[in-house]
Amino acid sequence: MKIWFIIGVLLAGWSQAEEKPPVVVTRPIDPKELVQVCGKNGCRSMPVAEVLREIQRARSGGGDVIGNGGGLAEQNFTYALTQLPDFISEAIKEGMVKGVDAEVLRKIGQQARLEAEKADKLIFVSGKNNRGIFDQDSEMETRLATTGLSPEAPIFVNLDLLYRKVDGEMEMLPLPIMVASLVHELGHNIGMTDHSYLDFLGARVRRMIEREYNRVARQLGQEHRAEMVSINLGGEALPRLSLMVNETLVPFEQEFHKVLTCRNGSVPRSVRMSNQHWEKPVDFDGHWVTPYRAWLVLTCVTTHNRLVQEERDFVMDLVIDVTGVESKIQLVQIAVEN
Numbered sequence: 130m131k132i133w134f135i136i137g138v139l140l141a142g143w144s145q146a147e148e149k150p151p152v153v154v155t156r157p158i159d160p161k162e163l164v165q166v167c168g169k170n171g172c173r174s175m176p177v178a179e180v181l182r183e184i185q186r187a188r189s190g191g192g193d194v195i196g197n198g199g200g201l202a203e204q205n206f207t208y209a210l211t212q213l214p215d216f217i218s219e220a221i222k223e224g225m226v227k228g229v230d231a232e233v234l235r236k237i238g239q240q241a242r243l244e245a246e247k248a249d250k251l252i253f254v255s256g257k258n259n260r261g262i263f264d265q266d267s268e269m270e271t272r273l274a275t276t277g278l279s280p281e282a283p284i285f286v287n288l289d290l291l292y293r294k295v296d297g298e299m300e301m302l303p304l305p306i307m308v309a310s311l312v313h314e315l316g317h318n319i320g321m322t323d324h325s326y327l328d329f330l331g332a333r334v335r336r337m338i339e340r341e342y343n344r345v346a347r348q349l350g351q352e353h354r355a356e357m358v359s360i361n362l363g364g365e366a367l368p369r370l371s372l373m374v375n376e377t378l379v380p381f382e383q384e385f386h387k388v389l390t391c392r393n394g395s396v397p398r399s400v401r402m403s404n405q406h407w408e409k410p411v412d413f414d415g416h417w418v419t420p421y422r423a424w425l426v427l428t429c430v431t432t433h434n435r436l437v438q439e440e441r442d443f444v445m446d447l448v449i450d451v452t453g454v455e456s457k458i459q460l461v462q463i464a465v466e467n
Contacts, residue, residue: 202291202301347407391429415452
């Protein structure tokens with residue numbers, strides 16, 4: 130039995146262009162073809178058919194979930210999948226797409242919501258070690274992702290394109306490009322085959338995110354780094370925050386959303402962030418006290434059902450212990466003040 134996959138988003142230097150559509154390419158993948166599946170414990174070679182069998186065993190409650198990459202970019206790709214329904218919803222609310230295009234995006238968003246909790250949806254493999262999955266002999270470019278024309282198909286992501294060197298520093302693929310790629314691939318999962326159209330939809334969601342995307346980093350000595358990515362979502366949404374310390378994605382968004390309260394104690398209708406920045410960290414024998422600050426505008430509902438805006442300050446203090454092999458992060462303060 131042949132397993133058909135559709136080659137996904139074309140990545141050309143992480144460019145901003147959306148006008149040039151990728152070439153439509155379909156190819157059968159031999160179930161006996163070996164791929165390198167990479168996870169937290171390294172990589173292993175296995176046939177495509179065995180990859181799919183392990184996915185099915187994992188979904189039925191047995192076997193090991195494979196393909197969860199341990200690197201920061203892999204974690205961010207997974208984070209992008211979990212947030213994609215809200216990103217799509219916001220793009221529609223902002224009028225980035227309308228009419229039939231909005232309806233198609235809604236279907237992709239519904240599919241993303243179903244897939245977001247599946248740890249095995251994204252499988253990270255090396256394109257260099259698996260020739261033919263992400264490229265064709267007739268093509269000059271290498272593809273970022275590939276998937277199939279059914280909801281059950283996994284999305285294979287090219288590990289080789291998740292990182293690149295810039296001025297001697299390793300930089301990971303930006304989150305907005307990951308989001309555009311996922312829109313494209315999930316569009317294939319619901320049966321769509323028009324690459325140019327899926328690129329168009331992905332670019333619209335990406336544009337909305339880039340407009341509200343903020344990324345600030347702070348170096349901790351020579352070897353350590355903290356980075357915060359924030360995305361403002363309008364309407365009735367709260368900002369999305371992603372904290373990374375070295376190669377660790379630190380989950381704290383729930384704590385952030387819990388402290389977002391209006392002065393009357395109610396939950397704000399929406400929140401916007403600005404002036405996001407790290408203040409100067411202080412080193413106490415390998416324990417870095419690292420303050421993060423931002424301005425907030427909360428849209429609140431009064432007791433008379435009127436909307437008012439409250440300007441507040443967001444404060445967060447971390448202690449990052451870098452004395453061991455792995456960094457340890459302690460959240461010592463998170464609050465909304467004034």
